[in-house]
Amino acid sequence: MFALILGVPCALAHYYLWRRLVRDTSRPGGRGRLFGTAALVVAFAVMLAALVLSRSASPEVARFVAWPGYLWLAAMFYLTLLLGVLEIPRLVLNRRARGAAPVRAGEPVAVGTSGAAIAAEEPDQRTPEVPRERDAVRIDTGRRLFIARSLAVAGGVAAGSVVGYGATRALGTPDLRRVPVVLNKLDPSLSGFRVAVVSDIHLGPLLGRSHTERIVRMINEQQPDLVAIVGDLVDGSVDELGEAAAPLRDLVSPYGSFFVTGNHEYFSGAEPWLSELERLGVNPLRNERLAIERGGAGFDLAGINDVTGRNYDDAPDLDRALDGRDDSRPVVLMAHQPVQVADAARRGVDLQLSGHTHGGQMFPFSLAVPVQQPVVAGLATVDGTQVYVSRGAGFWGPPVRVGAPPDISVIELRSS
Numbered sequence: 202m203f204a205l206i207l208g209v210p211c212a213l214a215h216y217y218l219w220r221r222l223v224r225d226t227s228r229p230g231g232r233g234r235l236f237g238t239a240a241l242v243v244a245f246a247v248m249l250a251a252l253v254l255s256r257s258a259s260p261e262v263a264r265f266v267a268w269p270g271y272l273w274l275a276a277m278f279y280l281t282l283l284l285g286v287l288e289i290p291r292l293v294l295n296r297r298a299r300g301a302a303p304v305r306a307g308e309p310v311a312v313g314t315s316g317a318a319i320a321a322e323e324p325d326q327r328t329p330e331v332p333r334e335r336d337a338v339r340i341d342t343g344r345r346l347f348i349a350r351s352l353a354v355a356g357g358v359a360a361g362s363v364v365g366y367g368a369t370r371a372l373g374t375p376d377l378r379r380v381p382v383v384l385n386k387l388d389p390s391l392s393g394f395r396v397a398v399v400s401d402i403h404l405g406p407l408l409g410r411s412h413t414e415r416i417v418r419m420i421n422e423q424q425p426d427l428v429a430i431v432g433d434l435v436d437g438s439v440d441e442l443g444e445a446a447a448p449l450r451d452l453v454s455p456y457g458s459f460f461v462t463g464n465h466e467y468f469s470g471a472e473p474w475l476s477e478l479e480r481l482g483v484n485p486l487r488n489e490r491l492a493i494e495r496g497g498a499g500f501d502l503a504g505i506n507d508v509t510g511r512n513y514d515d516a517p518d519l520d521r522a523l524d525g526r527d528d529s530r531p532v533v534l535m536a537h538q539p540v541q542v543a544d545a546a547r548r549g550v551d552l553q554l555s556g557h558t559h560g561g562q563m564f565p566f567s568l569a570v571p572v573q574q575p576v577v578a579g580l581a582t583v584d585g586t587q588v589y590v591s592r593g594a595g596f597w598g599p600p601v602r603v604g605a606p607p608d609i610s611v612i613e614l615r616s617s
Contacts, residue, residue, distance in 0.1 A: 397428045
C-alpha cells in the first residue's frame with residue numbers, strides 16, 4: 202500500500218521527466234529517445250523495488266536496490282522541482298525563438314512607420330516555396346532542441362549537485378549541538394546536568410553497525426549524565442538488525458540510557474526491540490517515569506509511547522506516566538513526536554525531548570512539516586512548555602539531507 206501511494210505521484214513525475222529530458226531533447230525514432238525512455242523505465246522500476254524491499258526483504262537483499270533506488274528518488278524529486286522552475290525561462294526562450302524564425306512567403310509582416318500589415322513579397326518564381334518552408338521549420342526545430350537540451354543539462358547538473366551535497370551530509374558525521382535549557386523549578390545543585398539526546402538513528406538497509414558505533418563514540422566523548430534515545434532506532438526486525446544495534450551496550454552515563462518508541466519501532470516489531478534494548482542496557486520508558494536524584498535534589502524523567510502505538514494496543518498514556526508526581530519538581534518528558542507537546546503542556550511538563558521530523562530532511566519538505574508538527578527542529582516553547590526537537594542522527598529513505606544536517610544534542614539543564 203505504501204509503495205502504491207508513493208508510486209502514483211512518482212509515476213507522474215517520471216512522465217514529466219520523460220517529456221522534458223527525453224522527448225523534448227531528441228528526434229522521433231532516434232536512438233537517443235529509445236535509450237532515454239528505457240533508462241527512465243529502469244530507474245522507476247529500481248526505485249519501486251527499493252520502496253517495497255526496504256520493508257519486506259532482509260537488509261542484504263534490500264541494500265542491493267536501496268542505494269540506487271533511493272538515490273534516484275532524491276534525484277527525481279530535485280530534477281522535477283528544478284525543471285518545473287525552469288518552465289518560465291523555457292517559455293520565454295521558445296517564444297523568442299519563434300519570433301526570430303524567417304518569414305515565409307504569403308505571411309503578413311509589419312513595415313514602415315504606420316504599422317500597416319502587407320503581404321510578404323512573393324517568392325521568385327525560380328525559387329520553389331517548399332524548400333524555404335522546410336528551412337524555416339528546420340531552423341525553428343533546431344532552436345527548440347538547443348533550448349530543451351540546454352535546460353535539461355542545467356537541471357541535471359543542479360539536481361546532481363544538490364543530491365551529491367545532500368548525500369555527503371546524510372552519510373557524514375552528525376553535528377554536535379550544545380543547547381542550554383533553563384528550567385524554573387530546577388534546584389541550583391542540579392544546574393549543569395547534561396542530557397545527550399539522539400533520535401531517528403534508522404538502522405536498516407543503508408545504515409548499520411558502523412553508524413551505531415560512531416553515534417555511541419560521539420555521545421561517550423561528551424560524558425553526559427544521562428542518554429535519551431527518543432525513537433525511530435530501527436527499520437527492521439531484531440533478527441535482521443540486532444547486530445547493528447549491539448554497540449548501544451557501550452553507552453556510558455552515570456544515570457543510564459533511556460528509550461521511547463517511535464513510529465518505526467511499531468512497523469519493525471516493538472516488543473522484541475524493547476526486550477533487546479533492555480538486554481543492551483538501554484531502559485525503555487513505557488508511559489512511566491523515574492526520579493533522577495543528585496545531592497538531595499532531583500527532577501522527574503518521564504517517557505511515553507509514540508502516537509502510532511494506538512494502532513498496536515500500546516497507546517501513549519501521559520496521565521499514567523505523571524500520576525502522583527510532585528508538582529514542585531521539574532519533569533522532563535521523552536516523546537518521539539513534537540505534536541505530543543499539546544498533551545504535555547496541559548499537564549505542566551517543563552521540557553519535552555522529541556525527534557521524528559528529521560528537520561524536514563530534504564528542503565523544501567521542511568516547509569511542510571509545520572502542517573503536522575508544531576516544531577520542525579531546535580528549541581521552542583509551546584503553550585508554556587519547552588520542547589526540543591532533534592533533527593535525528595540518521596535518515597529515512599534517500600541517503601540525502603539538504604538544509605537539515607543530522608545531529609546529536611547535549612541539553613544542559615540550568616536553574617533560573
